[in-house]
Amino acid sequence: MSRNVVPVFFTADERYAPYLSTALVSLIEHTSKKYTYDVNVIYHDSSRKSLRKLEKLSEGHDNVNLIFTEMQE
Numbered sequence: 001m002s003r004n005v006v007p008v009f010f011t012a013d014e015r016y017a018p019y020l021s022t023a024l025v026s027l028i029e030h031t032s033k034k035y036t037y038d039v040n041v042i043y044h045d046s047s048r049k050s051l052r053k054l055e056k057l058s059e060g061h062d063n064v065n066l067i068f069t070e071m072q073e
Helices: 014-029 048-057
Strands: 004-012 035-043 064-070
Touching (some): 014 035, 014 064, 035 048
């Protein structure tokens, strides 16, 4: 069975990471197994530690893909 993909986009920097974390937890808790969620995070000025914390939120959720892209100038 093929799943429909729901694209989701966020932009963030280091200061917004805690708020993004809250939004991701809420999104993950309310996903449907009928769909795959491609969560695109476009970031600027974010530490690897913060990005890894965000990455861990989707672990164990096969229908949620976090995709990180660094914002270019």
